[in-house]
Amino acid sequence: xxxxxxxxxxxTAARLTDGRLVDLAFADGVVxxxxxxxxxxxxxxxxxGGCAVDxxxxxxxxxLVDAHVHLDKAYxxxxxxxxxxxxxxGFGVDAAIAAMAEVRQFVDRETVLNGAxxxxxxxxxxxVVAVRAHAEVTPESGLAFVxxxxxxxxxxxxxxxxxxxAFPQHGLTRSVxxxxxxxxxxxxxxxxxxxxYVDEDPHAHLDSVFELAARFQLPLDLHLDFDDDPxxxxxxxxxxxxxxxGMQGQVTIGHVTKLAAMDEPARRRSFExxxxxxxxxxxxxxxxxxxxxxxxxxxxxxxxLAPIDEAASAGVRVAVTNNNIANDFAxxxxxxxxxAAWLAxxxxxxxGPAARALLLDAITVAPARILGLPGHGLExxxxxxxxxxxxxxxxxxxxxxxxxxxxxxxxSLVEYPEMPVDRTTLEVLA
Ligand SMILES: [Zn+2]
Numbered sequence: 001x002x003x004x005x006x007x008x009x010x011x012t013a014a015r016l017t018d019g020r021l022v023d024l025a026f027a028d029g030v031v032x033x034x035x036x037x038x039x040x041x042x043x044x045x046x047x048x049g050g051c052a053v054d055x056x057x058x059x060x061x062x063x064l065v066d067a068h069v070h071l072d073k074a075y076x077x078x079x080x081x082x083x084x085x086x087x088x089x090g091f092g093v094d095a096a097i098a099a100m101a102e103v104r105q106f107v108d109r110e111t112v113l114n115g116a117x118x119x120x121x122x123x124x125x126x127x128v129v130a131v132r133a134h135a136e137v138t139p140e141s142g143l144a145f146v147x148x149x150x151x152x153x154x155x156x157x158x159x160x161x162x163x164x165x166a167f168p169q170h171g172l173t174r175s176v177x178x179x180x181x182x183x184x185x186x187x188x189x190x191x192x193x194x195x196x197y198v199d200e201d202p203h204a205h206l207d208s209v210f211e212l213a214a215r216f217q218l219p220l221d222l223h224l225d226f227d228d229d230p231x232x233x234x235x236x237x238x239x240x241x242x243x244x245x246g247m248q249g250q251v252t253i254g255h256v257t258k259l260a261a262m263d264e265p266a267r268r269r270s271f272e273x274x275x276x277x278x279x280x281x282x283x284x285x286x287x288x289x290x291x292x293x294x295x296x297x298x299x300x301x302x303x304x305l306a307p308i309d310e311a312a313s314a315g316v317r318v319a320v321t322n323n324n325i326a327n328d329f330a331x332x333x334x335x336x337x338x339x340a341a342w343l344a345x346x347x348x349x350x351x352g353p354a355a356r357a358l359l360l361d362a363i364t365v366a367p368a369r370i371l372g373l374p375g376h377g378l379e380x381x382x383x384x385x386x387x388x389x390x391x392x393x394x395x396x397x398x399x400x401x402x403x404x405x406x407x408x409x410x411x412s413l414v415e416y417p418e419m420p421v422d423r424t425t426l427e428v429l430a
Pocket of ligand 1: 068070134223254323
């Protein structure tokens, strides 16, 4: 299913999150100007013909960016015998990994590819313009999923930027490590990924993936500290290696639910260390909350979601992500980043204008920086990536998790057949 693209001259009557009502004019996929909205609704009276979207004072935000998603696991819920509802094999992270491994035996390549394509359409419908996708590399699959992501990248040029990692979901065997190196060497992936908690020696795992990332000068993205035990955090090990390799600003850690279980001083020390090494933190409410917080009653006070407001206050870059969509890791995962931010705000008890700004930043500008995208935002000179939300009140953009009415990728309105756009807002200018 290919997307329909309509090149736009701009968006009129857009409500920015700072309350201004503006007209945005585009040229060559880039925001050319942002000016106080004219009553006439035309895009700055520019003489060239084309289409403009009248946002009718609705809130317009920069295009959403998902810094952590698994396209090759999407929409596979219930396809394995033991995976139904994620319960038959027990509950928690290990059970979800086992259930997904079992699902792999039941599904063919086409099913996985169709799930990934459906996930992409869902993400785009929800305003997403760029993702970092973790492509699973295991002894059984080799680079098959990395190659699938190359196909997905090519299929969606001009619709969604897909950055791919090579992700060792079941640990680093000799063959997996060599496949990761192949993927990095050939440019099949843009990021090296790691998952130290699945290996017996997590420090050796970290050594290997850091060495690989440094050798090929690629960013590193780690699934880390994904349990409710406040002890045994690998944050220090990550920070040490980040500094030793001079990789400040290039390393991202995901989940890190241990942070929610730690006492406040330990958490503060962790955040200070992460900020000093400029290691970014990404959380994924739909998975972290579903799989976590079920063990030791001593950790029940924790909600299995790393506190992003504390992290941001300490100077850590934070993003809120989808992670998984409709599988054993996240049956409630639905590809909706505004809802993920809503959930993070609710669980974190975030309040006040600064916290609302943080939540919106965590699904737009902050993850764009994690992906290393060029500047991201509604400013002249930047790519015209944006989402028009079904609300006119900037505060409700966080509280309501409003529907996305239109997704604009590099100045083009993106439409799928099952994603009808309200054409009454689309005005063809003479
Ligand atoms: Zn993940």
